[in-house]
Amino acid sequence: MTISVGDRIPNVTMNHMTGDGPAELSSEELFSGKKVVLFALPGAFTPTCSKSHVPGFVANADKLKAGGVNEIVCLSVNDAFVMDAWGKDQNAEALHMVADGSANFTQAVGLELDLTARGMGMRSQRYAMVVEDGVVTALNVEEPGKFEKSSAEAMLALL
16 A cells, blocks of 8 residues: 555665665654655666756755755665765765665555566655655655656645
8 A cells, every 4th residue: 555645654674874884774763853855766877867856856955955854865776885876976965865775665655666577676666755753744656657746846846
C-alpha cells in the first residue's frame, strides 16, 4: 500500500555518508521535529535524475529553506558510497544524500519500481513529498517516465 498524505513515515533504517564513512540513519532521526522535503528517484547518475531532478533542488535549496524547510533529502536505491559520489558530482552540499540500498524505505512507503527487465533491479519511483514531524503533508508521485510533479519548483509551489 502506498503512503498517503496524513500518514506517518514508517521507521526504517537507511544509510548516509559521514566523516567516518557510511552510517545507519533511521527515518525517525531524519524526520522527527523537522519540516523535510524528500525527493526520490530511480538511480544516481541516471539521465533525468542528474540533468534535471537534483540540479533543480540544488538551485532552489535556499528558496526551499526560506519557505520553512529544515532539510532537503535526496533518496535513491543506491549505496552510501554512490550517493556520496553523486552528491559531490552534483555540487549538492545543500542536500542530504540518503542511500536506501536495500529499498527498506522505498518498500515501506510502497513506492518501489521494478526495473529488473532493464537490468536495474528494484528501484524507487520518482516522487517528492513534504514531511512535517514525521507526517506526510504533501506527496507528488510521477507517472513512469515522467518528470513534472516532483521538481523543486513543484515543491516550492506547495510551500
